[in-house]
Every structure is written in C-alpha cells, then in structure tokens.
Amino acid sequence: MFCIIISTHFLLSLQDPVQITGGVGGSVILPCSYKEKELKPEEINEFWRYNNSMVVYNIDNGSPSIEGQDAMFKYRTEGFPTEYVNGNFSLRLNHLSFIDAGQFSCFISLVDEEHKLTLIVKDVETWNSATAPTSTSAVSCFLISNVLFLISNIMAFHVEYTVYVYKFVKD
Template sequence: MIIGYCFICAFLVLINKVSLQVPVEGFIGGSVVLPCSSDEHDLKLQDINVLWRDKDSETVYDIISGKDSVAGQNPQYKNRAETFPEEYERRNFSIKLINLTRTDEGEFSCFIIHSSDSKEEIVRLFINDSTAVPNKESPKQENHEPGTISIVICVCIIILLISMIIAVFKIRRKRTPPYREAPVVN
C-alpha cells in the first residue's frame, strides 16, 4: 500500500516536471536570464525552432533552425533580449532580458518545437521595486507563490504519513488478542 503511494507520488512529480513554472527574480534597470533547455540531444539543431513569448503572446525572441530571428519581435523587446548562440549545441535556449521594467513582470513561455515533439517551459518573472542588485550575503527573498513541485511533494508526504499510521493500526489490531471474559471462580 505504501509502495503504491510512493509510485503515484513519483509519477505526479514526473508529470509536473513537464509543466514546471520556474520563478526568476529581476530588478528594475537590471538584467535577468530566463532559462529554457531541451533534453533531446540527438536532434539536429536545424530541425529545432524555439519561440519565446510573453504573457500577452507577444514575440520576445525566436530561434529558427538554430539561427536568431528578430523579424517579428515586439518593439518593446528590441535591443533588450539576447540569446547565447554558443549554447545552442548544448540545447540551451535561454534568453537574457536587459534593462528590466515593471511591465516585464509576468509569465514568459519558451516553446521548443521539432518535427517529432514539442515542449513548453514557463518562466515566471518577478520584478523587485528596488533598482539595486541584492547583496549576496543577505538571505534570498522567498517567493510567495508555492511551486508545483513543492505542493506535490507535500501532498505525497501527507499521503505517506497517513498510510503509515493506517498500517500501524492494522498491525496492532492483528496482534491484539480478542477480548475474552475471565472465568468466574466461586
């Protein structure tokens, strides 16, 4: 019973990995790298298209057949979004967004498309009102939105604990002899 719940929890974690939302924090006037990568290393780079879109489905950046394309780029990202072409061979299609503004906050989607499959990664960008870069010695600010993986892990732990408690009670019930009245001695 417990093993079954562990398999279900592992399955849920694997499913949620596909739609994982990555939180990233940036600062007004600063820059941030929005991560996006593929695990498929046996595909040819010229067969892969990567489309970066913002919360309004506007074009942030495109990588078509392994080449940068800003042809349909929204003007608000002109000269503000850049990629790392030397990383394409490693299937890293992350982008760097510079000169951040409050309006940049929100979800960015990275669509990796090739003939046999497609994948979407969602990055949630949080903008801090401060224009200063955080001190590396200070504790990291906590994100107030719980991640999907964290929620799944908590639910799995709760299910596991409940299963263990039920199992302990069942074992105790089997070991406890049935109640018998003592014989009456006169």
C-alpha cells in the same frame, strides 16, 4: 509501489510554475532547455513569447532572429547560439522594468513542447533588502535543507527496502 508514486508526484509538483525574480535595471536569464536528444542546427526552431502573444525572440533553423520582435524587447534580448545544439534555448533579458513582469513562454517546435515561466520584477532596494540573508533566514534554510535531506533518505530507504522484499518473495 505506493511510495514511488508519491515521490514521483512530489518531483513533478516542484517543476510547476517556474518563477524568476529580477531587479529593475538588471538582467535575468529565462531558462529553457531540451535534453532528450542532440539537435541538428536545421532542426532548431524555438520561439519566445510574452503573455502568449508578443514576440520576444525566435530561433529559426538554428539562427537567432528578431524578425517581428515587439518594440518592448528591442535591443534587450540575448540568446546563446553556441548552446542551441546542446538544447539550451535560454534567453537573457536586459534592462528590466516593471512592465516586463508577466508570463514568458518558450516553444520548442520540433517536439511540440512549451515551457512557461513567470517573471517578477522588483524595485532594486526592496529586492536587495528582502533577499539579504539574515541569521534567522540562514538558520531556517539550514533546518529546511536538513529536513528535506532526511525525508529523501527515508523515502529512498523505503523504496530500496520494498524492492528488496519484492525480489526476495519472487525468488
């Protein structure tokens, strides 16, 4: 039981603040989804906001709406209407500039859920050189992924073993 609580906490902490990074002049996808049940178009009311107040994009009764959209986002946002019934309310933001950096919120009104993410906008040259893989970063990535794989296997073995012992004692 102790191990299950730790692993659950570990998984939840990984989901906390989502950060999306994009380069000036480029585009990013701001993710937002709801997968609990299939939605009917008339049930879909979702709202994107910037820094808790500015209107970025709305979905009203399953249809995209830019009514009341802040001038900062005019002609720069794209939803994916065919994906709304699947619970995908992600938004593409085009022509990034430094002023776009900040917090975006996706509100799903049907279930009263809010998903927050932080957009970081970097200079393209700085961003490209910082994200270009090097042999050191490739080795680090390989080592980290192997360590995480080993930890997950150890935790899975421990949970499996605990359940087995528990069932054995109960019988």
